[in-house]
Amino acid sequence: MPNDNSTLLPSVRSFLSSPRQMLIDGEWVDAKDGRTFATVNPSTEEVLVDVAQGSAFDVDRAVAAARAAFEEPSPWSRMTPRERSHLLWRIGDLIEAHADEFAQLEALDNGKRVTAARDGDVAVAAELFRYFAGWATKMEGTTIPMSVPGRAFHAYTRREPVGVVAAIVPWNFPLLMACFKIVPAITAGNTVVLKPAEQTPLSALRLGELLLEAGLPAGVVNVVPGYGDTGAALVEHPGVDKVAFTGSTEVGKKIAAAASGNLKKVSLELGGKAPNIVFADADLDAAVAGAVLGGYFNEGQCCVNGSRLYVQRAVFEQVVEGVAAAARAIKVGDGFDASSDMGPLVSQEQHEKVLSYIRGAVDQGAVLNAGSADAARERGYFVTPTLITSVTEAMAVQTDEIFGPVVTAVPFDTEDEVVAAANNTVYGLAAGVWSRDLGTAHRVGARLRAGTVWLNTWHADDVTLPRGGFKQSGWGRELGSFGLDDYTELKTVIAELR
Numbered sequence: 051m052p053n054d055n056s057t058l059l060p061s062v063r064s065f066l067s068s069p070r071q072m073l074i075d076g077e078w079v080d081a082k083d084g085r086t087f088a089t090v091n092p093s094t095e096e097v098l099v100d101v102a103q104g105s106a107f108d109v110d111r112a113v114a115a116a117r118a119a120f121e122e123p124s125p126w127s128r129m130t131p132r133e134r135s136h137l138l139w140r141i142g143d144l145i146e147a148h149a150d151e152f153a154q155l156e157a158l159d160n161g162k163r164v165t166a167a168r169d170g171d172v173a174v175a176a177e178l179f180r181y182f183a184g185w186a187t188k189m190e191g192t193t194i195p196m197s198v199p200g201r202a203f204h205a206y207t208r209r210e211p212v213g214v215v216a217a218i219v220p221w222n223f224p225l226l227m228a229c230f231k232i233v234p235a236i237t238a239g240n241t242v243v244l245k246p247a248e249q250t251p252l253s254a255l256r257l258g259e260l261l262l263e264a265g266l267p268a269g270v271v272n273v274v275p276g277y278g279d280t281g282a283a284l285v286e287h288p289g290v291d292k293v294a295f296t297g298s299t300e301v302g303k304k305i306a307a308a309a310s311g312n313l314k315k316v317s318l319e320l321g322g323k324a325p326n327i328v329f330a331d332a333d334l335d336a337a338v339a340g341a342v343l344g345g346y347f348n349e350g351q352c353c354v355n356g357s358r359l360y361v362q363r364a365v366f367e368q369v370v371e372g373v374a375a376a377a378r379a380i381k382v383g384d385g386f387d388a389s390s391d392m393g394p395l396v397s398q399e400q401h402e403k404v405l406s407y408i409r410g411a412v413d414q415g416a417v418l419n420a421g422s423a424d425a426a427r428e429r430g431y432f433v434t435p436t437l438i439t440s441v442t443e444a445m446a447v448q449t450d451e452i453f454g455p456v457v458t459a460v461p462f463d464t465e466d467e468v469v470a471a472a473n474n475t476v477y478g479l480a481a482g483v484w485s486r487d488l489g490t491a492h493r494v495g496a497r498l499r500a501g502t503v504w505l506n507t508w509h510a511d512d513v514t515l516p517r518g519g520f521k522q523s524g525w526g527r528e529l530g531s532f533g534l535d536d537y538t539e540l541k542t543v544i545a546e547l548r
């Protein structure tokens with residue numbers, strides 16, 4: 051609970067008042083073996099509620115339900131695109147109507163600020179349903195000419211759903227990441243088994259209730275909470291046609307291997323270590339503000355954060371001082387406290403991991419211009435926003451995705467030098483360039499090996515834009531007009547006209 055329990059909405063209090071079950075085939079059920087796990091408030095380290103923990107048996111039931119919901123003559127398989135469109139819109143409206151409730155659940159379970167959850171995660175989740183509601187009726191194919199002398203054909207393509215989708219998501223944007231998978235999947239007529247992250251299962255379970263309330267047929271979306279083994283059972287299940295995963299590159303590799311049994315389609319949105327490049331001719335106030343937002347957004351727990359700052363030498367001191375001053379001014383505190391600028395990290399494990407990266411860098415001779423290797427508070431998983439200089443490209447703090455409020459800053463002299471350093475990573479999710487010279491900005495942007503490149507901005511985004519990774523940051527693209535490709539099979543139909 052937050053420090054002041056009275057701030058909780060009655061609906062949230064009631065949601066947390068009894069153990070949460072899993073959603074299978076339109077019913078709320080316990081795990082077959084009765085197991086549960088506790089989900090914890092990272093601001094207070096207190097248990098919020100116990101949640102049903104899915105085993106391979108529960109996964110099997112959920113996949114069977116999703117299969118039955120997918121196959122003809124199920125109500126879902128008979129629903130017209132327009133009906134799906136209206137349903138999607140209705141769900142968006144319901145999420146918006148429950149925005150405060152979702153925001154509180156997200157703040158309790160993940161630690162993020164209530165306002166950040168409401169204006170970011172929840173608002174975008176609602177918008178996703180509305181954006182994709184428009185696509186449900188626009189899943190068009192093409193007619194394609196054939197050239198066979200003396201014979202006439204009519205050839206065309208159809209876009210059809212892949213089938214049963216296993217959606218496995220992380221804890222940094224719990225509701226939003228679930229919606230990133232569920233929304234395009236059901237827009238295209240698939241069915242889903244969702245496994246939320248073990249750290250943050252609550253908003254996905256509440257979403258499950260709203261999906262039923264909106265009229266989504268039983269079995270179309272099933273929610274099975276659990277740990278990595280629950281996810282692994284899904285990925286190995288022969289009844290699953292596609293896996294849509296967001297998480298670490300390490301687990302992404304395991305998923306790619308495990309999915310090969312029945313050659314499931316796989317889409318992966320994995321780690322990042324985005325370079326943020328500031329040229330001396332940039333608008334430095336904007337660049338500093340962008341570096342702060344890009345570095346510390348969502349407590350630094352965002353795969354497209356600009357965690358590696360490269361600054362041209364002439365303005366290095368100025369930019370470092372600007373970012374350090376802004377980092378020092380960030381007030382770390384409970385996500386329910388309106389005066390907090392930044393909440394805690396999601397878990398004790400993440401807290402220890404991030405602090406050990408900072409400690410390791412200091413031990414290797416790096417300098418902390420802001421922040422600390424000590425916990426920011428005695429209670430709760432708080433970390434002080436940290437800016438590190440005097441790092442080498444070989445240090446772990448420079449190569450690894452830390453997933454905390456930790457930014458490194460490195461000076462550079464030439465464009466070639468910084469492009470080489472920026473691209474010297476296994477990741478390729480996002481990158482950014484700050485320069486008033488349009489030629490420099492676009493040229494360097496084109497040279498950076500990343501799925502998203504921001505020029506003179508950071509975190510500017512829209513549900514209309516595709517996102518995904520180069521290199522080991524993933525397979526496939528999510529959202530925008532490309533976002534349905536990974537959730538559809540393309541069928542070619544050839545008819546001879548006799």
Ligand code: ADP
Nearest residue numbers: 219220246247248277278281282297298301304
């Ligand atoms: P993070 O390091 O950010 O916690 P992970 O990649 O470990 O991210 O986890 C992301 C999601 O993948 C979570 O829902 C987690 O339970 C799940 N997961 C972890 N290991 C596996 C696995 N071997 N197979 C399938 N899912 C897994």
